[in-house]
Structure formats: structure tokens, C-alpha cells
Amino acid sequence: MSFLPSSVALQGLTATESEFIYIVFFAGLFVFQFAFGTRIQVYFALNDIGRGLGKLKVMKEKSRKEAIDYLVNVGKAPNDPSQRVDQFLDYVTIMPVGIDPNGLVNKIDHVVTTNNDRVRAEVTALIGQNNPVTVSISENLLEVATALNMIHKIVRHYYILGKKTNSYFTLIQLQMLMPMIIQESDALLNAVDSFKVGQPVGDGIGPVSVSRLMIGKEKRVIAKDTVMAISEYKGRKLYVVKADGPMAYVGQPGIAIRNVIEEMGVKPSAIIMIDAALKLEGEKTGEIAEGVGAAIGGIGVEKFQIEDVATKNKVPLYAILVKQSILEAITVMRKEIAEASDKVVQTLQRVIEEKTKEGDDVIVAGIGNTLGVAQ
Numbered sequence: 001m002s003f004l005p006s007s008v009a010l011q012g013l014t015a016t017e018s019e020f021i022y023i024v025f026f027a028g029l030f031v032f033q034f035a036f037g038t039r040i041q042v043y044f045a046l047n048d049i050g051r052g053l054g055k056l057k058v059m060k061e062k063s064r065k066e067a068i069d070y071l072v073n074v075g076k077a078p079n080d081p082s083q084r085v086d087q088f089l090d091y092v093t094i095m096p097v098g099i100d101p102n103g104l105v106n107k108i109d110h111v112v113t114t115n116n117d118r119v120r121a122e123v124t125a126l127i128g129q130n131n132p133v134t135v136s137i138s139e140n141l142l143e144v145a146t147a148l149n150m151i152h153k154i155v156r157h158y159y160i161l162g163k164k165t166n167s168y169f170t171l172i173q174l175q176m177l178m179p180m181i182i183q184e185s186d187a188l189l190n191a192v193d194s195f196k197v198g199q200p201v202g203d204g205i206g207p208v209s210v211s212r213l214m215i216g217k218e219k220r221v222i223a224k225d226t227v228m229a230i231s232e233y234k235g236r237k238l239y240v241v242k243a244d245g246p247m248a249y250v251g252q253p254g255i256a257i258r259n260v261i262e263e264m265g266v267k268p269s270a271i272i273m274i275d276a277a278l279k280l281e282g283e284k285t286g287e288i289a290e291g292v293g294a295a296i297g298g299i300g301v302e303k304f305q306i307e308d309v310a311t312k313n314k315v316p317l318y319a320i321l322v323k324q325s326i327l328e329a330i331t332v333m334r335k336e337i338a339e340a341s342d343k344v345v346q347t348l349q350r351v352i353e354e355k356t357k358e359g360d361d362v363i364v365a366g367i368g369n370t371l372g373v374a375q
Helices: 015-073 082-089 104-127 132-165 168-197 202-211 253-263 301-312 326-330 335-355
Strands: 219-223 226-233 236-243 270-278 288-292 317-324 361-366
Touching: 015 082, 015 132, 015 168, 082 104, 082 132, 104 132, 104 301, 132 168, 168 326, 202 236, 202 270, 202 317, 202 326, 202 335, 202 361, 219 253, 226 253, 236 253, 253 301, 253 361, 270 301, 270 326, 270 335, 288 335, 301 317, 317 335
Parallel strands: 236 361, 270 317, 270 361
Antiparallel strands: 219 226, 226 236, 288 317
């Protein structure tokens, strides 16, 4: 049915009267749109955000329950951990002041290290055992639950704020971001099952690749949760670094590389880093990319430490990256990613041959969560 005045209804009217009716109709439509159009859009935005907020709440509650169940059933917590878990969900890390940037990275490193030490100590006390794998998985499950709790609280904050102030622009921006927020939250929730079974995740492709160079070699602790082994390839001595597996840690590769150079006195001709990289939509999972620079994520502390020691010693940084989505990075390692380790090793060998010569020392670092990946 048309909302415009029909030609039948306008029959018998003069041209002037017909034009007047059209003008009145469109003027009324304009006034209606001006007066109520934004309210209608706000109504639909609130409905969309409300549905998304409901999904986030379900995800938050499920991750919390999974963490508690793991602590009870696997961690054998002697007491009900529910209250302590709820306290963990609101646990915050206050970053140092950035007004004076001098020494800021060291301050951030100190705060983050203190936070990690405290969480590990409290989780160990909570489950009543000192199994390093169980402790590390418990930490990761609590980290996922904390992240989902924070996402839910932030979305709820802007939802209520936009509703209170009837702010169309606040709500429409949140509405546009909701699909991506839900996608990332769903990826975090799917990671729970991966951590519980202790299987390698996509982000562990770096440790998986370099662990092949450590087979049968003596390992030593070179930094917290980080091990090193000395290998050899075509006359080059390889100092291979990765997080200590099969625990769900990423280690301290920045400190490890610095210790190899400064404390052990190694003068490497190259530092080659292997890590997962977030792919763009349309790119194929497991594709290999090469580059230069420190291939490592996080808040930037490890990246700074590696760049700093490499710059001081004039050591070139080379990167080998395995592309994957955020969902693939934090869930059980897919076949395409696992099979990419063969290509990674081949690429690593080629880079070593092209960028170094016989007799050189080379540092090879496998970056990523080493859950389920021994050495």
C-alpha cells in the first residue's frame, strides 16, 4: 500500500489543490522524521545492543563456571573457590603514570611481573597443589573469564549511559561495533575448551616449530618460564629459545635473548623470531610471511627489550610469521597451522643460509603460548 496520496483520491481537485496536498504530505513526513526518526533509530539500536549484551552475559557466566569447575574437578581445590574467582574477575592492574616517559617500560614490566607473580601464587594456594601444568591452565582460564567479564561490563556501561542520555551517536557506534565484539568474545569462550584439555593452540606455532630444533639437546632455564638449547645447522651455532612447556605460558623471550647476549657473551649475527600473525579477511590460514623486526605481541615490554638489545649490539632482526585468525590463535591448533611448521623450518633454514655464514652464532626464538608443547 502506498503512503502517497493516490491519483484516485486526488481526482476532481484542481492542480493547485493537488500540489498543496502533496506539499502538506511531504512537510508532515519531514516533521515526523525530524521529530521521531532519531527516537525510532535509538529504539532499534537499543534492541540490537540489548540482544548482544545478553549474549555477552551468557558467555561471561559460562567462562566463570568453567573456571570454577576446573579448579574443583582438576585442581582439587579443598574449598569452594567461587568467592575467590569472583574477586579475580574484578582484579585490575594499574599501569604506571606516563607523564614522564623516561623508564616507563621498566615500570610497566615491574607492575606486570608483580601481577603475574601474585596471580600464580594465589592460584597455587587456591587449588592446593603445585602441578605447573594445572596451575598454568587455571591462570589462563581465569584470564579468559576476567576478559569476558570486563567486556560485558564495558558494553553494559555504554548501553546504560546511551539509554540514560538518549545519545544516538553513542548507541549507534556501539551497535556497529557489536558484531566484532561478539566475534572476539566468542573466540575467547571457545579458548576455554582448548585450555582445559591442554592441547596446543594456534598461537603455539612458534614454540612448535623451534621445539624440533631442541630434540635431544640439553635444555637450560634462561629466564622465567623460558628455556634455551644449543643446536647446530650447517656450521652455525643456534641458540634456540622458547617458553617452558607444556605449561600454558609465553615466557620472557625479551629477557632470555638479552641474557644470551649480555650474560653468556654470545655475539649473534642474527636474531630470527617465529610467531603467529593475525591474518586479514581473505588470507589463507597457515600462510607464511617473512619480514624484519621483533615479531612479538603483548603490551610492548618484551618487544622493547628485544629491540633495545638488538640495537645496542647492531644485530639484525628477522621475522617468520604464520597467519591465522584470532579464533584460530586461541583455540586448538588446526591442521593447516600444524602443517605450516614444516614450511616454517624450511624458511628458517633458508634465512639462516642467506643472512649468516659458517661459524656465526644465531638466536632463534619461538614466540607464543606453549601449552601442550614440550621441548
